[in-house]
Amino acid sequence: MEHSPRQIMALVRADFKDEVLRSRSIWLCASCYACTVECPREIRITDIMYALKQRAILEGIYPKRFPIPILAKEFFKMVHSKGRITETLLVMRLFLRANWRAVLSSWRQGIGLIRTGRFVLRHERIENRAQLAGMLDSDLHDERRITPKEAA
Amino acid sequence: MKYAYFPGCSLKGLGRAYEESLLPVMEKLGVELVELNDWNCCGATAYMSVDETKACILAARNLAIAEKTGSRDLVTPCSACYLVLNKTKHYLKDSPEIRGSVQRALEGAGLRYSGEMPVRHPLDILVHDVGLDVIREKVVRPLTGLKVAPYYGCQVVRPYATFDDAWNPTTMDRLLATLGAEVVPYPLKTKCCGGSLTGTLPDTGLRLTYILLKEAVRRGADVIATICPLCQFNLDAYHDQLTRQWGPVPIPTVYFTQLMGLAFGLPESQLGLRRNFVRMKPLPALPARA
Amino acid sequence: MKTNLTNGDIRIGFYICHCGHNIGGVVDCTAVAHEITGLPGVVVSRDYKYMCSDPGQELIRNDIREHALNRIVVASCSPLLHEHTFRNAVEAGGLNRYFFQMVNIREHDSWVHTDHAKATTKAVALARAAVLRVRFHRALETTRVAIHPDVLVVGGGISGIHAALTLANAGKKVYLVERDPSIGGHMAKFDKTFPTLDCAACILTPKMSAVRANKNIKLWTYSEVAKVDGYVGNYTVTVRRKPRYVNEELCIGCQECIEACVFKEGKYPDEFNVGLSKRKPIYIPFPQAVPQVVVIDPERCLQLKSGRCKKTCVEACADRQAIDFTQKEEMAEIKVGNIIVATGFKLFDAKRIPQYGYGLYPNVVTSIELERLVTSSGPTGGEIIMRDGRTPQSVAFVLCVGSRDFRTNRWCSRTCCMHSMKLAQLVREHTGADVTVFYLDIRAPGKGCEEFYDKSLKDGIQFVRGRVAEVTDWALTPEEEGKLVIRAEDTLAGVVRRIPVDMIVLAVGMEPQADSQAVRRLFNMSCGSEGWFLEKHPKLAPVSTFTDGVFIAGCCQGPKDIPDSIAQAGAAAAEAMALIDRGYIEQEPNTAYVVEEDCSGCKSCLPLCPYTAITLDGTTQKATINAALCKGCGTCVAACPSGSIRQHLFEDDEIFSEIEGVLTHA
Ligand SMILES: Cc1cc2nc3c(=O)[nH]c(=O)nc-3n(C[C@H](O)[C@H](O)[C@H](O)COP(=O)(O)OP(=O)(O)OC[C@H]3O[C@@H](n4cnc5c(N)ncnc54)[C@H](O)[C@@H]3O)c2cc1C
């Protein structure tokens, strides 16, 4: 962790925008909400972390080749086009974009998934994809919003 | 008892053993789970990282579909889905701005959502609606002698926990005890498993996973019971890497519904137990009856 | 409305106060004064910067003389603050003090509005109402009521003890009522006291003995106040005296009965040692207890529970016959003029923060438990040992447990930084262990306290600035194996640290007593939102309450250390003495009275009066009101079917003209 959550809050307050948005720390938040329920000042830290991630993606200044924002965007795209996530395919895409060597190092895990019948190769998808896409794009008038294309 | 049911993507993929065991167990107890028609991904944590409003629209589509079924409650077994659906409910209630965008999106698609329908976890249904007494009656093969570490993870108990305590939840403990299992004190029961970090930043993520496994072993557990597909995957699928880095921590992690199935005498083959990397050992022999 | 000018020509003086910027910053005072000039009877209308100042009051006095004024209206702050001041000025000017009316345009207007024009309009309306009303004011006289010279002190902690002694030494008679079997409060449990590290017992025990010896103090331990009636100067208090099953007059504290009890060993958690040791059903709270009288716990005593015991205690007491199983709860009624409430605090329950592992890990203790462990009269004879008997090699203190936290208590408990450093020094002195203190901020503002912090740093105590996240028993490294591990962000170093230790001390904060709401109602006091008893003014009246004759002292008013508790106790005693020595209180004449010829004797008012001030005159069969008991609440005035009850200062013509004034648009 480059910055602890407390340091992130202090940097935000002191308006060190670049430092915050470039920090890997915000991407390390796994959304376990421990800090949110723990904070003696009742700061909703997890939600703030989300807001910062959104901002970093919007402004395109998240740490490069860092797998977490890449995963988030791949996830975003897959949901947009298919309506559902196929985890194995998502992870493959992540590895290809972020660190193809990881594919090699986790081959045993892949084989294990095949053996246990958990490796899904066919895309899960919903029927009414047009409806969903329409809904997700319904708020495009807001110029702050991003389309999946920009996110790509 | 009839509930609308939102399985979520994991239960159709890496976490299919969860659904495979949940459905027959619920059936055995007379609980009908009606899968939502054409549900979509809840958005999980990743979607929220990109766009808050869209994340809420995504989740709200499911909530609207669920309300259309006329059921009283929506049940979802995956922790991430549970959190996201509940969080969306809260956001829609608290933020007029988000509510506006979401309502526009729903209307455009001919959907409606009132915001009333409770989103609940199977654990909640089992302990509070079905009741431990009914469950106890269905136990034909008590898990006597099996030492279980109850592991809740984060997102079911935090921050929207309504049916259990955020720091020391006990519903699963009580449920497992009802099955006859010996519940091992496991203070790490609500610690994070690493979430998606195990995949994206293995060094950080796996360390959390390792501590959970190691402590379960140290406290004498035979098996870890979990309520979340991602927790199950993290605790089960990385033993190779963990052993290489810190040494072996050979303990299986199964869904609590799988343990219920075993106790209810359902055939092992139907409970998805063969999908584990670290397989569960046969149940300890029952003590001879006096 | 017909004007009833009983006092001849009405000549009104009107004054509006700027109160610096408080009123003047929002209300256009000059415009208000100008507006009022035109009203009937107004002879003088002025605005002035500070009406309460000497020159302000002088203005009123001079105008009365120069312009032959006979009514005065001041528009300024709350009557609570300065009605008295202005009435005095009116009196000094030669008028009856009730030919005066005050208008609150600060709390009711300038402080609560932002629109200047509308606030000014409102000020005019309120002022006009007062000007119309004051025309009907009549000359009234205050009455004097004598003050009973005895004082009740509730709570026998250091605050209550000091207040009682101060009063008794001045010759006043004091009842000291304490809930526990002995006085002493929390301080009796401590080993040493910060910042001087003098022995707590050495400074407290003499004061406790002095209470016992002082003939002016009636000490009632194991007792509680059940009921309070009356008003300042004349309270009637009912005290519930719980049976201790031992005759206080006969017991000499030899404690042979305890020795002789059929229980050979202590069996029940000892309250004084916060559960760290066991006591018998018959016990004395601690060696220096005052009074030196044993007590029998009815929940535990075999004889009292089942009636079947050999009663070896009675045998041991022999001829003295102090043990009395037939004792019953008694109610005692006393009369006092003033009451000092000094009921102290309770400690935060550490189990409410499960992450700190209290109740889960045996070697996580609270600071009060450690106080008992370091005391030579404590359960271990002053040895700091862990539950398994080992001496700790490393000890960590976790500060702000339950304090300064929005989810539990928001306030700072004020003494825990200091008493943690005190205990940290004692731990080092007794065991040589490594000591680490985890703090958010060190709060050491008292005299000698920052120096005490310096000394702690020089003594080799480690300070880590960071709120402890959790206490766990799982190890990542071999050094952590078998230890408790504290995880906290070291906010100065900027890293998250794991620190393995043997023993953890939780500095639990102070909370209002569990029954503070009931006690508050009993004595007609207020509580702040947190539950501490509310003082009348945070700066100017820190030990007074909104009920005259009821004072507060010590930690029941908020967390504080012993010096501050003592200071408050002394102040409360002085406030009580000021009233006693004056001998009387002035009663406002705003009482209700019966117009006899109109009263039909229907008696409907009798049960309505909350102060039982109304009686039916046996001969005339008409209601009469005892002015000394009437508080002027107006209930009977509103209820009387024949309209025969009226109230001074709230006469119909006064109220109607006031309404008219508010409703008239200029
Ligand atoms: C662990 C610890 C260490 C401390 N160390 C120091 C120190 O070294 N130096 C220092 O200056 N300060 C210290 N303090 C602070 C100190 O304890 C307080 O300042 C002091 O005790 C306040 O005294 P008190 O009389 O107001 O309250 P208390 O000591 O709480 O006494 C209140 C008394 O009122 C009685 N009572 C309560 N309710 C009723 C009722 N309804 N009817 C009748 N009686 C009632 C109680 O039984 C008790 O006897 C320490 C505090 C703690 C927690």
Ligand code: SF4
């Ligand atoms: S005195 Fe110190 S430890 Fe106690 S609450 Fe205040 S800051 Fe925290």
